[in-house]
Amino acid sequence: MTRTRIFGGVRPTEHLTLADYLGALRRWADEDQHRAEALFCVVDLHALTVDHDPARVRRLSRQAVTLLLAVGLDPRQCTVFVQSHVAEHTRLAYLMECTAGDDEMRRMVQYREKAERERARGGSVRLSLLTSPALMAADVLAYGTDEVAVGEGQAQHLELTRDLAVRFNQRYGQTFVVPRATCPAEVTRVMDLQDPASAMGTSPARRAGVVHLLDEAEAVREKVMGAVTDAGPDVVYDRAARPGVANLLDVLAACDGGDPEKLAAEYDSYGALKKDTAEAVVELLRPVRERHAELVADPGYVDSVLRDGAGRARGMARPRVDAAYRGVGLLPVG
Ligand code: TRP
Numbered sequence: 502m503t504r505t506r507i508f509g510g511v512r513p514t515e516h517l518t519l520a521d522y523l524g525a526l527r528r529w530a531d532e533d534q535h536r537a538e539a540l541f542c543v544v545d546l547h548a549l550t551v552d553h554d555p556a557r558v559r560r561l562s563r564q565a566v567t568l569l570l571a572v573g574l575d576p577r578q579c580t581v582f583v584q585s586h587v588a589e590h591t592r593l594a595y596l597m598e599c600t601a602g603d604d605e606m607r608r609m610v611q612y613r614e615k616a617e618r619e620r621a622r623g624g625s626v627r628l629s630l631l632t633s634p635a636l637m638a639a640d641v642l643a644y645g646t647d648e649v650a651v652g653e654g655q656a657q658h659l660e661l662t663r664d665l666a667v668r669f670n671q672r673y674g675q676t677f678v679v680p681r682a683t684c685p686a687e688v689t690r691v692m693d694l695q696d697p698a699s700a701m702g703t704s705p706a707r708r709a710g711v712v713h714l715l716d717e718a719e720a721v722r723e724k725v726m727g728a729v730t731d732a733g734p735d736v737v738y739d740r741a742a743r744p745g746v747a748n749l750l751d752v753l754a755a756c757d758g759g760d761p762e763k764l765a766a767e768y769d770s771y772g773a774l775k776k777d778t779a780e781a782v783v784e785l786l787r788p789v790r791e792r793h794a795e796l797v798a799d800p801g802y803v804d805s806v807l808r809d810g811a812g813r814a815r816g817m818a819r820p821r822v823d824a825a826y827r828g829v830g831l832l833p834v835g
Pocket residue numbers: 508509510511512544547636637640641649650651655658
């Protein structure tokens with residue numbers, strides 16, 4: 502029996518956050534890499550779909566890889582690699598562009614909203630932003646992926662990936678596994694500490710509401726202690742009416758494995774809740790930060806992980822992408 506294949510992608514556009522950790526990375530490290538054949542990829546090509554600073558993308562890519570290892574992904578258990586190191590992604594993305602319709606791409610909400618915003622300012626988005634769902638489909642389909650861990654924001658893109666897989670298989674013969682999205686319900690959705698209506702890390706302007714994985718303890722305390730809470734004196738867990746307090750309770754519960762409603766009963770002031778939450782986050786992130794520092798001091802090790810990861814990923818993707826090339830009618834080398 503072949504093991505379930507999982508693909509997880511992180512974009513090196515921003516620093517990784519507490520929301521990334523509690524929403525995905527922790528589970529990748531604790532569960533997914535052990536139960537499945539898992540690939541975790543820093544999708545650097547996707548970082549070029551928006552205005553970017555080359556030095557920053559380079560820095561954030563390296564940091565993302567190092568953080569994936571620091572949170573506990575073990576290269577003996579899973580494959581950690583950088584997308585641009587494996588040419589199969591772009592090779593297959595072209596075939597995905599030949600499978601998708603332009604209307605289908607233009608319907609993607611993420612593209613429409615961004616394009617709209619840019620147009621309102623008299624600018625435009627990069628063509629690669631429009632076609633990025635084809636690249637994402639290639640990322641996933643190249644590996645015969647069964648499961649993809651995606652946040653709500655990516656659900657539409659994964660639906661498109663599934664459509665493209667089915668269509669390609671119908672047109673050219675069985676080539677791709679049709680992947681399913683896993684949006685684990687029990688995973689904590691961490692909201693911005695300053696704006697608990699938005700997911701943490703989704704509004705770049707709000708630095709004070711975002712805890713980054715590499716934040717110093719003092720910075721974490723400052724951000725958590727400065728979190729907006731709601732009107733009303735008592736601590737109750739009510740996501741709709743008291744989103745600020747509920748977010749703190751969710752974070753505290755996610756750190757310590759507790760239940761947010763039960764935790765609410767233990768507090769009679771926001772101050773005490775914030776203080777405990779801040780300390781819980783500091784302790785949660787401490788080993789990650791320490792491990793990250795060790796890895797930064799050992800660049801040769803990180804390089805070797807990337808080399809091995811790229812080699813393994815290439816080996817997994819190559820046969821399927823070659824088969825897809827033959828399937829659409831391209832002449833084999835011979
Ligand atoms: N497009 C995703 C994002 O914007 C990142 C991503 C790229 C991805 N390829 C992927 C996620 C493959 C899951 C699987 O966040």
